[in-house]
Amino acid sequence: MTTPSIFRTAMGAGFDRLHPQLRRRFSVGLASGEACTGRGVMHRIWHGGAWVKPFLALGATRNILVPRPGRDVPFVIENVPYTDTFGRETVSFVRTFALPGRPRRFDAQMVLSPKKDRVLDYLGTHQHLASDLHLHAEPDGSLLIRSGEHRFREGALDFRVPELIGATAQVRESYDDATDRFRIQVEVVNKHFGPLFGYEGTFEASYTDIHVRPGLRPVREERRA
Template sequence: MKSIYQLALGESFHKLHPEMQKKFGLISKQKIMILGQGRMTEIRGTPAFLRPLLMAFVPAHVMFAERGRNIPFTLENYAYEDEQGREKVSWIRRFFFPYAIRGFDAVMHYNSETGKIVDDLGKSGTFQTELDLEVTPEGGLLMQSNAISYKGKYDLSGIHTSVYEHFDEDQEAFRVHVHVEHPWFGTLLMYEGLVHTEFLPMTYSNIPERGILV
């Protein structure tokens, strides 16, 4: 059985760094979860006058207004089958600001018709985008999209997202960089940092509803 990322990348999957292959090769039959812990060296983006508007997205775990440096961070990945038998992988991100804990969550699956990864954003998957995957020369993975839809109906074209990750052998950890950009407002959200990862045993009772922690 191949992971959703191996299906999307095809033979290019084997060009990933071995640790990247291990992480992005996660499938439900392994019955393990991935726990990442680290710090984001910087979280920035969105003009200050617009940040209060982002508070409306906080309950959905899509966006948040807080910004800062050296922010503690956790990431949980679960691979599971949904009620339709589709293989899915959840991305449960938590940012521990001094006075608030914020989430930026997603659930991904492979679309066999387009050959792309579908990224359902937030706790309820209200926002959706398709990701193009590319293996970089150093064995990292770049995932990009150029449009986000709202409830699958309203196309929010122009919003560009990129997620880049590679394995730092010196630190024995993953370096991550996420960038969400709007053509009018510039960077809406950017964060980057170093994440140490563990692979832990799990049962299906460990998986939160929709793969997302409430």
């Protein structure tokens, strides 16, 4: 019997309600032997108020979020499964945005939670931030992902990010049969200050054998869930 992907395991029966193209894309894993690369265009990358810019610039030093807005920005997303330092199956979500002057990356590495009912999302080059992701199949076959609380881990530091400065992310991914392209929409919102950051675009996906290229894995890996 083939081991299911971390996403199928977390979603249970709901996984089968996804559009067939989404099911294939989120079936990448060590058992499938496949990686997925998406190439497309972010039609819009947006930011909230000016006060957000210093936080985005700081996050960008560790490949978290994107510090510049833009229109019609080419991008690549690499979903590559591998086994991390602690023996956990991991799937990369490394997004590279070809912004003018300098490409920017937004890195995440996903593993199955210890209870196997959600996915853990480790952000950035050093996995200082972690959050729970809850995945749901929508009636139209799209995938809706909502983040839970964020936790900061570095050495002896281990704490929940306060709601005042934290944020929740909502990701909606769907497949457009008319254009044969995936659609992605992301919005990051603070409960008190409103929308902070987001992007929306379309892409095509291709599937290859697993190859973990240099620079795809984070500099530091975090054991704590």
